Amino acid sequence: MNRKLLFLSSLLIVIILAGCGGADNAADDERQQPEERNQIVDELNPEQEITPSNPSGDDKLGFVHYTREQINSENEEEHTVNIDRTSLANMITRIILRNDGFDEAATLVTDDKALIAYGKTDDLEADKGADIAKKTAVSILPGYFDVYVSENEALIQDIQSLHNSSIQDDNYDNTINQIIDRMQQSPQGTEDSQMQD
Template sequence: MKVFLSLAFAMVVISGCGNTENATDERDQISDELDPAQELQSPADQEQNNRLGYVRYTKDQLNNDGEKNHTAQIDRREMANMITRIILRNDGFDEVATLVTDEEVLIAYQKNDELEDKRAADIAKRSAMSATPRFYHVYVSDNVTLMNDIHSLHNSTSQNKNYDNTIEQIINEMEKEGLNQTSNNNNQ
């Protein structure tokens, strides 16, 4: 009987510790999801990150039924992530918010006083243009309040066009600043 009670007590203690660990793991996971630095961590597989991109197809491979419905897709979130990181790697930028839609890139940033306004706008535009297809229009602003407006659209989708008015308002505000809109297909 003493052995049975000892085993039962041990089981209760072990399962209690397991629940504590699960609760701690769950809190850590939620904390990680809310941590903006979480996305700034480097990928775990450096070898994969360093590989070159290469594919080769024949015309016959593309004419099969599975490939006829294949469309090119752009990961807008990853594109916004890449643009923001490129800009922040330049001296003078303290914070950057980037939104990529199906046609526009909106960038609002906070810079320090050492970086000239035109130079900051040029860096932001060129960074976005280097990462997006030529048909995208790039808008930039050093108006810090527009960062919150851009953030308000972070959960929007390209399928739901209810955000068009907000985007137009942000673009109009950016154009007022004189930093102008740039398209990747313009030679500048």
């Protein structure tokens, strides 16, 4: 009888401990769900900084999700779009140079214009070179940009001289307009690659 009582007592203790452990696990699950939910919300937050495990953010996809109420309730001045003009100019120039027939290229990106001067080989037709350069910029830049191209290599130095300028400089508009006038003496690409007004 003692053995049966001892066995039943041991079994009862094991069942009670297992039940308590299960309750603890359920409580842990309930505590983890809000934490996991908050982690997912943080990961989807469009204003989240780049994570330390991926400092460049290059292997992540871009995704945001808002409701109309969130947008309407926010102060829009807090969410201005900043365009990294140097990165855009870098990307445009590198893509142009991946095409056959280009020896060198320089790109200047302003607040609403892109000026591209390039050197090309003799076997690249002037219209085709202009078309490639302009279509490259148009495919990368926002739609409101005006794009000007030129095969005149001397203009590379002219647009380079502006790269440290500011749009607040007194001669900025005058200099840009003079360069654009000179660029427009070169082919500007086919009609399809022209910016839409």
